Amino acid sequence: CVYRPNLKVPRPNDHFFRNFHRILVEKLAQALPSVNIHAISMERVRIKIWKEVSLRIQNMHSQVVLSTCQEIADSNPKSEGLLLNINRLFNTEGKMLGYGPRPGFKPLNVQLEELTDKIAGRSVVLIEDGAFTGGTLRFVLNKLGELGITVTAVVIGFCCTRAHAAI
Numbered sequence: 310c311v312y313r314p315n316l317k318v319p320r321p322n323d324h325f326f327r328n329f330h331r332i333l334v335e336k337l338a339q340a341l342p343s344v345n346i347h348a349i350s351m352e353r354v355r356i357k358i359w360k361e362v363s364l365r366i367q368n369m370h371s372q373v374v375l376s377t378c379q380e381i382a383d384s385n386p387k388s389e390g391l392l393l394n395i396n397r398l399f400n401t402e403g404k405m406l407g408y409g410p411r412p413g414f415k416p417l418n419v420q421l422e423e424l425t426d427k428i429a430g431r432s433v434v435l436i437e438d439g440a441f442t443g444g445t446l447r448f449v450l451n452k453l454g455e456l457g458i459t460v461t462a463v464v465i466g467f468c469c470t471r472a473h474a475a476i
Contacts, residue, residue: 316412321351321380351438354466355380358436365434365462372461373431375424377449378438391427393420397445408448417452425456432459438466443475450476 319325330348337346355378366372375391394414398406410417433453440446446463453460463476 351380351466354438358438358464358466361464362434362436362462365464371431373428373433374436375428375433375453376436377445378436380438389427391424393417393424393449395420395445395449405444408445421452421456425458428458432461434462434464435460436464440465440468440472440476442469443472446472446476 334346334348337344362374366374373389373391375393377393377395379392379394394411395417396409396411398409400406408417410420414420415423435446435449435453437446446465450460450463465472468476
């Protein structure tokens with residue numbers, strides 16, 4: 310049984326988000342007056358990620374792109390739409406409990422089984438739009454390794470110093 314919440318989420322280009330981002334940048338500028346703030350859209354990050362991926366794919370018959378970001382998987386026909394919908398799970402006190410599926414998606418073990426079948430012995434270029442601690446990416450790499458999937462490259466949109474060390 311797959312839980313499908315009846316949530317309506319505005320599209321990324323909705324006025325709500327544009328207004329939120331504008332106000333956030335204004336508030337940051339007020340809080341940090343000596344800092345030059347430059348907001349970067351995730352769309353630009355995704356385009357840069359795919360350019361990097363394109364440089365690393367040797368042969369689409371022996372390699373496949375696997376994403377943990379829906380927008381990247383959907384925006385490129387060469388990606389085959391291979392996507393792992395993974396989420397970090399926290400309790401009410403903010404303590405991390407582990408990993409699970411994003412709301413409305415199949416359990417991780419089912420997603421991973423299906424991905425293994427679709428990857429069918431090819432190697433993987435793994436793409437992630439951002440890494441803060443590196444924990445989720447390490448978890449995914451370990452799970453793929455347990456399934457015998459070879460990851461030849463990892464392309465990350467932005468990576469915090471702590472994540473870089475952890476990975």
